[in-house]
Amino acid sequence: MKNDIFNFSRFGKYFVSDIRTCRSNFGLSLLTIALLFPVATYFITTTFNFVVNSVWDGPDMGLRVFVFAVAMLCMIITMPVKCYGRITEKQYGSSWLMLPASRLEKFVSMFLLTCIIVPVAGIVLYLGMDALICALDHTCGKNLIAGGMELIRGMGDLQSLTMNFVDENVTIEDAAVVQEILKQVSSPWLYVDEIFAMTLPFLLGAVFFKSGKTVKTFLALFAISTAISIAATPLMTNWAMNIFNNMNDDPMAVMELFRNGFFKHLVLIDIISDTVSNLALMAGIWFRIKTLKH
């Protein structure tokens, strides 16, 4: 009896073919985004500085971090449509649906490619190009990898320094709470699930809408966030007002909020809410694949 749900050998074959298809559909765009953005930023900045200020000065860390974020956003927005948007077209979609691999295998491959493989490839290529530019021209300063490592080290140092602030107003418990929050902020999962949370809506949009996929996804996200804001603002305001009114001008009450309250678990709440929304989006993608017809 053949396994029609998930077969590792068949999945391996499918995954390789999916990577090949994705490479032909998005490979050039990925290279353009990951290599052209840092190079263009470098040339525009150095040319501008040379012409206007008469100095040879590369782009600083702040600008490069901003351009990196913009490039990654461009990649996340365009990649799902280029890699999988065609499955809603009759010609391509029929072939895709009729390919002898199970729905689960197609779904897992789609998830791995759009949420892990392509973003990692994009980040590695971008950071590699940035490191190369910084190595060739020292006026750019530290490359993004070195800057990131420094930031992580800084967070670690900050955690260890927390105990130095212990005095008659700040107890060891308070310092431990701050230390815990800093530890949570350093959690890699916080950033990994953000990548999923940014990619999955565009993947759902790519497989759900038949045309205007990116624009419709943006509009849907805008509509959903507006609806949530309208519903949540009165509740949040009420909740915040209650807290501040109960503080009775006691400065230690603020510390109490961190000690036992909502803020102590802010990062955890963020991870849980992202995970829940990611699971909902994945369920939507799965349901769309399951019911897709041509």
Place this chain on the structure above:
Amino acid sequence: MITIKDLGFTYGETGGLKSISLNKEKGHMLPSDRYVLKNINMKLEEGRIYGLLGENGVGKTTLLTLLCGLKKPQTGSIDIDGHDPYDREPSFLSDQYYLSDEVAAVNMKATDYAVTYGKFWEGFDLEKFMEVMSVLENDPQQKMNKMSFGQLKKTYIAFALACNTKYLFMDEPTNGLDIPSKAQFRKAVTKYTREDSVILISTHQVRDLENIIDPIIILDKQDVLLNASIAEISEKLYFDYTSERNPDALYCEMIPGGNIQVYLNQTGEDSKVNIEALFNTVHQHKEMIKGIFNR
């Protein structure tokens, strides 16, 4: 073996699943005019190349897409060797191939496409792919998105035949092919398909496939007018190519050098079935033909 039982399908919101389920609860079906296919019953056997004929919009493509699992039947069922096609199980998909009338121009060389995707079909034979590509005079090293529609169609035909599947569904396969390619297509289909395969070809160009399709299925709006082998047709209908006109002819058409006439075969004499004349006869005498062949 493919068994189609009371198959019904409709497009559009008003005739969608919701209305059907509501009507089912009430114990009656939707008004018949909403269906593309209605109460279709058919059995397709191994070792045959079925020709699926019908006017525009009678549901030929819909039937093919239902058979391969691209659509879900709204009423009735399809059973292919114990599988429901809509489940799209890999073990079932690897034993069938659907060649759509519109094919995708992917950004790959034809050979790379065959190598990348052929491995999903257990019986795929790359040598056969190259052989059929050569029979169809198509360059396997050309990029598919740089091919003309005809060349692209030939690539997919070669791929479909190289998959060696038991079930092969082809929708208008000769559309876009030039005159020599149509002959090469007929040759390839007869030479490169399995003996036990069930091939269903839908077409408007009956002359392109005249010598290879047997049996013939003629679809009408929501109905199957005819599902019979060439032998059965020739046993029941006589195709006369003489110049003398017969007043009893069910159908008569002038052709260069005389007439082609179709009448009931009273003598049991054999004649060469002309599919175009058959199609027109069936359309002009729907109930009569159904009565004759369903006896």
